[in-house]
Amino acid sequence: MxxxxxxxxxxxxxxxxxxxxxxxxxxxxxxxxxxxxxxxxxxxxxxxxxxxxxxxxxxxxxxxxxxxxxxxxEHSTVFASLITDRDMATPDTRLLLHEMNTEVDAALAELPEKMRLVISMSRRQEKSVKEIATELDISVQTVKNHITAGMKILRKNLSYILFLAFLLS
The missing domain is CATH 1.10.1740.10 (RNA polymerase sigma factor, region 2, helix turn helix motif)
Structure with a gap:
């Protein structure tokens, strides 16, 4: 080989x-x-x-x-427009956005600690796979595995949020 x-x-x-x-x-x-x-x-x-x-x-x-x-x-565009429109949104829409953020945070909290950390570094801190691997002293493939598995779990647990985002747009 x-x-x-x-x-x-x-x-x-x-x-x-x-x-x-x-x-x-x-x-x-x-x-x-x-x-x-x-x-x-x-x-x-x-x-x-x-x-x-x-x-x-x-x-x-x-x-x-x-x-x-x-x-x-596409997902970034949808959520960016939601965030941009947040200040112009009606009170009902703002409440729904707040509830969606709460649901996302709750779903993240249910992930295993290392996976949650990797997802957070990747999506919220916008760090590259290599940066995460270096900071956490794990392999690039392990980072990719955590991201793939974590995002699969989040998509499954939060699939209804995209429907709500569609209703808001």
Whole structure:
């Protein structure tokens, strides 16, 4: 596996960097591809060349990156408009916004301590995955795992809030 990594890493990174244009994100995508390759090595059946398979993996990881980025931006826009409109909102709307914030805080409080800290650093303090990993002295992958699991729990527990946000807009 190490030989495969050394032989293909640069090509995978270059392909990701050309599509993304951000070195850190391209490195993350490259790392994720090789981790996935390692984790799925027993079930993996490459029909063409391994290089072609890896470049296909880059294509799909980049698509997923842009898709999740678009979803985050859409949610940020909705919540930013809610915050901007907060001062102009009716008393009922302000009360609903306050209750929504309370619900979000309660849902965060139910997360395991480390996961809550990682989510808070990522979303509220807007720190990068690498910054969080460095500050907490944990691996980048552990940070990503905490964010993924935490956001999944929050989405499940707070799915009704997006409906309320829709009603407010």
């Amino acid at each position: 190490e030989k495969i990594y050394h032989k293909h890493w640069e090509g995978v990174f270059d392909a990701a960097f050309k599509r993304i244009g951000d070195e850190d994100i391209a490195q993350d995508i490259t790392q994720e591809i090789f981790i996935s390759l390692w984790e799925n090595r027993e079930q993996l059946h490459v029909e063409r060349s391994l290089a072609a398979y890896l470049h296909g993996a880059v294509k799909y990881r980049v698509i997923n990156h842009f898709r999740s980025l678009a979803i985050r931006e």
